[in-house]
Amino acid sequence: MNRQLQTIALRNLEQQLNVQPTSLHLKFEKACLLAEMGRMIEAQNEYLEILAIDPTHRGSLNNLGTLLHESRYRSAARTAYTQAVTCHPDDPMGHVNLANLLFEEGEMESAREHFERALELNPNYYQAHQGMSYILTQLGDEQKAMFHRRLGFQHHAITELPFRGQRTPVRLLLLVSTTSGNTPIRTALTNQIFHVFIVFVDFLDEHIPLPQHDVVFNAISDADLAESSLTAAQCVIARTTAPVINSPQAVLETGRLHITERLSNIKGVITPKMAIMPRRQLASSDAVSLLQECGFEFPLLLRAPGYHTGQHFEKVGTPERLSKVLAGMPGDALFVIQYIDTRAEDGLFRKYRVMMINGKLYPLHVAVSKDWKVHYFTADMAKNADNRSEDAFFLKNMPDVMGSRGMDALKAIQKTLGLDYAGVDFGLSANGDIILFEANATMVVNPPDPDPLWTYRRQYVDNVHTAVQQMLIHPKI
The missing domain is CATH 3.30.1490.20 (ATP-grasp fold, A domain)
Structure with missing residues (x-):
C-alpha cells in the first residue's frame, strides 16, 4: 500500500473510531497501519492502549514485542513475548517469537523448548523448523539440523522484511546461509532506510526471480563453515547487475587457516x-x-x-x-x-577489535581480562573503571595506541582481505606488533547496553553502523 492509500486508510479508521471508540478490532487495525507507515511510537502507544483494556490481546502482545525488538528494547520485547506465550500457550507464533529472541540471547535450551512446542502445535510451522535448524547446528547435530532445514527453507527461500520508512527505500538483497556462519549485520539495517529481502541461498530455486533490488550484501562470512553456501551465493550474484558488498569469492579466501598464511608476511603482524x-x-x-x-x-x-x-x-x-x-x-x-602468551607487563590480556568498512578503519573496543580467552562482555569491563578508561582512550586515540607500525599493519591487513566489511581481533606486542587472533567478515558489532556506564562507546558503534549504511546507500559501482 503506497503512502497516499495508507493516509486515506488511516483517516477512515479514525473516523470509524470516533463512532466506536472502544472497538479493539479497529484500534488494532490502526496500530498495525501506523507501524506499516513507520510511525513507531504511535503504533506502540496504540498497542499499549489495547493491552490496558485487554492484557491478553494476542496480536498486540506479539506485534508490540516485534516493534520493541526492532527498536533494540530486547528486555521489553522479551516481556511482551513471554506474556503472549503465557496467555496463549497454544499459539505457535508466540513460541517462535520468544524462541528467536532467546536464541539471540544465547539461551539455547530455552529457545529449543519453545521451537519444539511450536512444532507440537503445528508440525508445518516453517519458522519453527528454521529455528530448530539453527539450534541443532549450534549443538553439532547436523543430521537433525538438515531435516529441519529442508522443512524450514525448501519453499521459503526468500523472506521480505517490513519497510517502515517515509522515503523511497534502498532495496537490499541480503544473502545468507541456512547453516549459520553469517555476518550479524541486521542491527545496522534500519527499516527506516532499507527494504530488506533475505535470500537463503542454499534453497533458492534458480527459476524463482530475485526481488527488485538496488544493492546486494553477501552476509555469508565463515569460509570454514559455509563454503557450499558461498558457492551458491556466487550463482545468485551471477543473476544480478547490482553492486555487491563482500564478494563471495573474497570471503572464500578468509578461512581461518588460509588467512593466517596470507597475513603472515605482513610487516608488523605476528600470526600463530x-x-x-x-x-x-x-x-x-x-x-x-x-x-x-x-x-x-x-x-x-x-x-x-x-x-x-x-x-x-x-x-x-x-x-x-x-x-x-x-x-x-x-x-x-x-x-x-x-598458544602465544599476550599478557602485558601488568599481567592482563587484551583483545583489540577494529572494523574495516568501505576502505576505512573504525576502532570498536579493547577488552581487558585476567583470562587468556578474552571477550568483551565477559571481560573485566563492567566492574572495572580503569579498564573502561583504557577502552575509551583506545576509541578516541587509536593511532596513538597502535603507533605507526600497528596502523600500517592494520591498513595492510585490510588491503589483503579485500572485503568491504570485515574486522580484525588482535593483541599488541611490547614493540607494537599486531598479534593476530582472527580477521574476517564474521565480526559482530553489538549495540551497547542502555546502562549509562557504556555511554562512551555509543558514538563509536554508531560510527560503524553509519559507515555500513552509507556504503549500502552509495555503493561503489
Missing part, C-alpha cells in the same frame, strides 16, 4: 602457527608425537571450525589434558593453534 587435524589423529595414542612433528608444543589451543565467541575454543596446558579437552569438542577435524 596453525593446522587442521583429524580428530582420529588427535585421539590416537601417538597424538603428542604427531603434534611435535608438526611443530606444536604445549600449551596449545584447540578450536572447532565454524564456532565463534569463544565457543568450543580451549587451551590444552599439558599432554595429559589433550584427551579430556578433545572429548568436549565437536567435529571430525579441529584447528590446532600455537
Whole structure:
C-alpha cells in the first residue's frame, strides 16, 4: 500500500473510531497501519492502549514485542513475548517469537523448548523448523539440523522484511546461509532506510526471480563453515547487475587457516602457527608425537571450525589434558593453534577489535581480562573503571595506541582481505606488533547496553553502523 492509500486508510479508521471508540478490532487495525507507515511510537502507544483494556490481546502482545525488538528494547520485547506465550500457550507464533529472541540471547535450551512446542502445535510451522535448524547446528547435530532445514527453507527461500520508512527505500538483497556462519549485520539495517529481502541461498530455486533490488550484501562470512553456501551465493550474484558488498569469492579466501598464511608476511603482524587435524589423529595414542612433528608444543589451543565467541575454543596446558579437552569438542577435524602468551607487563590480556568498512578503519573496543580467552562482555569491563578508561582512550586515540607500525599493519591487513566489511581481533606486542587472533567478515558489532556506564562507546558503534549504511546507500559501482 503506497503512502497516499495508507493516509486515506488511516483517516477512515479514525473516523470509524470516533463512532466506536472502544472497538479493539479497529484500534488494532490502526496500530498495525501506523507501524506499516513507520510511525513507531504511535503504533506502540496504540498497542499499549489495547493491552490496558485487554492484557491478553494476542496480536498486540506479539506485534508490540516485534516493534520493541526492532527498536533494540530486547528486555521489553522479551516481556511482551513471554506474556503472549503465557496467555496463549497454544499459539505457535508466540513460541517462535520468544524462541528467536532467546536464541539471540544465547539461551539455547530455552529457545529449543519453545521451537519444539511450536512444532507440537503445528508440525508445518516453517519458522519453527528454521529455528530448530539453527539450534541443532549450534549443538553439532547436523543430521537433525538438515531435516529441519529442508522443512524450514525448501519453499521459503526468500523472506521480505517490513519497510517502515517515509522515503523511497534502498532495496537490499541480503544473502545468507541456512547453516549459520553469517555476518550479524541486521542491527545496522534500519527499516527506516532499507527494504530488506533475505535470500537463503542454499534453497533458492534458480527459476524463482530475485526481488527488485538496488544493492546486494553477501552476509555469508565463515569460509570454514559455509563454503557450499558461498558457492551458491556466487550463482545468485551471477543473476544480478547490482553492486555487491563482500564478494563471495573474497570471503572464500578468509578461512581461518588460509588467512593466517596470507597475513603472515605482513610487516608488523605476528600470526600463530596453525593446522587442521583429524580428530582420529588427535585421539590416537601417538597424538603428542604427531603434534611435535608438526611443530606444536604445549600449551596449545584447540578450536572447532565454524564456532565463534569463544565457543568450543580451549587451551590444552599439558599432554595429559589433550584427551579430556578433545572429548568436549565437536567435529571430525579441529584447528590446532600455537598458544602465544599476550599478557602485558601488568599481567592482563587484551583483545583489540577494529572494523574495516568501505576502505576505512573504525576502532570498536579493547577488552581487558585476567583470562587468556578474552571477550568483551565477559571481560573485566563492567566492574572495572580503569579498564573502561583504557577502552575509551583506545576509541578516541587509536593511532596513538597502535603507533605507526600497528596502523600500517592494520591498513595492510585490510588491503589483503579485500572485503568491504570485515574486522580484525588482535593483541599488541611490547614493540607494537599486531598479534593476530582472527580477521574476517564474521565480526559482530553489538549495540551497547542502555546502562549509562557504556555511554562512551555509543558514538563509536554508531560510527560503524553509519559507515555500513552509507556504503549500502552509495555503493561503489
